[in-house]
Amino acid sequence: MHKNIQEELTALVRRSLKAGKMDKFAGEEIALDFPTDERFGDFTTNIALKLSKELKSSPRQIALGLAELIEKEIRNSGLNGLIAQVKVEGAGFINFYLNADYFYAQLDRIISAGREALKQDLGKGRKVLVEFVSANPTGSLSVAHARQAAVGDCLANILEFLDFKVQREYYLNDEGNQINILGRSVQLRREELEGKRIEFPENYYQGDYIYDIARHAQKENIGEEQLGDFAAGYILKIIKGELADFKVNFDNWYSQKELAKSGKVERAFEQLREKGLLSERDGALWFNSTAFGDDKDRVIVKSDGSQTYLAPDIAYHQDKFNRGFDWLINLWGPDHHGYINRIRASIQAFGHPAEALSVIIVQLATIFRNGEPVQMSTRRGQYITLREVLDEVGSDAARFFFLMRRTSSHLDFDLEVAKKQSSENPVYYVQYAHARICSILRSVAVQGQGKADLSLLKEKEELNLIKKMLEFSAVLNICLVTRDPYMVTVYLQELSETFHKFYDLHRVLGQAEALTRARLALIEGVKIVLSCGLDLLGVSQPESM
């Protein structure tokens, strides 16, 4: 019951508008929000402010009139016991104050149903493909990939929680120029190990791991032609290990090599040609992407007959749709942002709506140590790797930190702060709240006999805690709309803070039995929400620390 109070209140306002002969505004979008401050009730609407111009009346006057109608509607509907008061405040906001019973009922729902109570069926089973990381198998994953992995995995978790059917995919660049260079790099190192004099080009892979691969190639007697594949396979195993330790699991690894073999690229070309979207100029084959708003047309087959990277990519994205996905989410680094328009043009060329592709540009993370940026240089193979971050701060802190800022913002990641086990470190702040709750629950010998009387929770801090818990669903909604999971980290810190404040002022144990039981139920509810949120982030929920 009253699973979605926001919707009910929205309908209520709409009915009131009609009752006030303001039918023509009833179709208007009515925002019912959590107020910015607890003093402004439990829900608020700015509809009177919005209508004031058209109605040529002051917002306060409109609000007062509308509030009266709303109160009448409330008396006529079943919401009487739910809404305590409707007040016009500020410039003309209409604020709803709910009865505590509503909050007790909601808390009860969470305790009884657990995590299920927090789910929403917004996705309705829609199939969505989240493609992320997709790093070339030519070296260990960098911190840039790490952030993409954290964001992509967390976003996928949230979408799944909201009833989308999600597949996590890694596009594997397992052939082409980079793999050739990788193979030649290994070949040269192998010759070097055999005592030959070599000259190692600057654009070859410089890292020491190339020697390791060369040694294995020696031992296994790999032919020069197979070296690229061998090395890529070797590195792919390393990457998979790094991702596994980062708790990121892909459902599918999509091989570019197999895509090339499948004939799908040629088929995509044919279809584009039929649509008149290919042209030959200067000895090259171009995709007329300007037809769909791109700045300029793009080459897909170079004048030397070889394909550009765009060619398989067009076929790849078309294949995503052919596999039944109707929403594609791609996470790319900022260096790829110029690539968005041409890929979007390609999906439009095949008749898909532009919105079917969402590209999330994951800004870079700079690693700091004691406030000093740590220098990176991919050229020498000396970039900071995911592995190093994991070894130093662990998966929990790493995931939380990578998710702590808006994805479109640069992120400063201080290794020393992430290692600290103190209040400076938000991961511990949140996990500590969870562990504290578990600790209390542990010290209760007998639990759960008899139903808790939640109406005993009358303290401000107790009600604040319930209200905060109920915001969780709205937070996930924002994550969906903004396609950015970072709000979850902000929310979990707020919920933890609300809990710590409650804990400081009120004792759970040693109260009158009925009150203790009610407070145990309360913190059990907090535990469910905290645990759910941490789980969506991919961060563990320790029972003790």
Next chain:
RNA sequence: GCGCCUGUGGCCCAACGGAUAAGGCACCAGCCUCCGGAGCUGGUGAUGCAGGUUCAAUUCCUGCCAGGCGCACCA
């Protein structure tokens, strides 16, 4: 030159167009005979500049200033 991201107290950073701009660090003053002090309470202190849209702008638009990144028949 074009495009993208970012400018909020000494430092880091929040606010799906709303009400008195939220937290944290640092600094100052407090709180454990009591469920975990990895916690809590109080204090000082902020929206780069100039216009515009709006009942309302940190948020949207334009211009400028500053920082980061990208602009291939590379991947």
